[in-house]
Amino acid sequence: MDWTDLPLARATIDRASELRARPDLVADLLREESTRVVLTHGGLVATTTEDGSITLDLLAPSTVVGLDLPDGGWLYLGTDGASSYVALVLADPLVEVTDLERFAVDGGEDLVAGREWSQLRRIGAVLDARDAGLATTAVALAAWHKTHPRCPRCGTLTDVVQAGWVRHCPADGSDHYPRTDPAVIMAVVDEDDRLLLGHAVQWPEHRLSTLAGYVEPGEAIEHAVRREVAEEVGVVIGEVSYRGSQPWPFPASLMLAFRARALTTQITVDGVEVTEAQWFTRAELVDQVASGEVLLPMRSSIARVLIEEWFGGELAGDWGLTGA
Incomplete structure (x- = not known):
């Protein structure tokens, strides 16, 4: 990969x-x-x-x-x-x-x-x-x-300067720059090399992907991986290894990808962000994708890259126009 x-x-x-x-x-x-x-x-x-x-x-x-x-x-x-x-x-x-x-x-x-x-x-x-x-x-x-559009300090409508890369407040003189929100996304794998995929509450039926969530203020990204997995599915994470990153401007995320080793396998979904989660062997994932029971993430997403890295090659099946 x-x-x-x-x-x-x-x-x-x-x-x-x-x-x-x-x-x-x-x-x-x-x-x-x-x-x-x-x-x-x-x-x-x-x-x-x-x-x-x-x-x-x-x-x-x-x-x-x-x-x-x-x-x-x-x-x-x-x-x-x-x-x-x-x-x-x-x-x-x-x-x-x-x-x-x-x-x-x-x-x-x-x-x-x-x-x-x-x-x-x-x-x-x-x-x-x-x-x-x-x-x-x-x-x-x-x-x-x-x-x-407005200054976060005083509420004044700001002026666009520096060819669209800065907004300047004419009232207090402050400059404001484009926002990027760091988010972690992780391929969670257990000791049997099974992959954990979950279904977010807002997604269409059968769509599954890797778990993800935003980094909180004052939090290291490795800690965010462990916290998000524990919150969403109740699984305890041990080793965390960084894989790569890519922007995801919908509207302002920077996706930081990890492989995370699960220390436990019991799943307890939170029911708020994640409504379903399941462990997959490679054979199980192939079969359920082929049958339509699982819709994979889009090919432009880093989630798809994480899944195919674990799988060891390209998987068939996409959600949406060219995948989702």
Whole structure:
């Protein structure tokens, strides 16, 4: 298993963060025909599908500059040397844009209607590395702007600066940066090398995955692994080994993956977050996936990577469009 090639962690673009402080960076880049624009809308990204292959629908600046768009909505994503990349965050054209706190701009029918829109979590594994990195960054930043329009200190509406990477409070002068929430996700294995999978309360029937949860303030990530497993299924964890990480911008998680060795096997689900949990041998998992009794996590998720690492190869079966 190649932990350096996780679906949403394959970014190849240089973020060139030193350029963000240029006041007119995005405006200058939109004058260059080599620049390419990523469109994101409601957590979706604009894509094209040709011969079964999905790619980002990267637009030339001339496609969007002439549409008389209002200020705002622009994010600088980086450069690969040949092209610079920016994202434009679009609002729903069916919803009147009257909320002054909204970061997304009204692109109208020209940019939203009739375009192919895809969920990143469903297509992340089939995008190439460049597109996966661009889409992940754009979706994550857009989600942060949507939920953090005001200063957490004084409540003043903040100004977007540094090409979309900082929000500045004009009242108290404070700067605020995109939020990332660390979360642990773990393949729990017992002494017989069985894998523990659970069903979260909000998931569709038959969907099972590895356990996961957020790291609490003041908590080490290894402690979070043990606490989450104990809380959700009542299993005691001993050895914990780190495997890898990838962003999961739905809306702002960084998934930290572990292999965890179970010291006990008795399962007691909490009934609040997890409603079902089960130990699987490899043969049992294959059989239940084939019969439809188990729906596996999407291929873009780190959960799928953890499961297939334990299994020793690729498993058939997906939940959702390209897996879930």
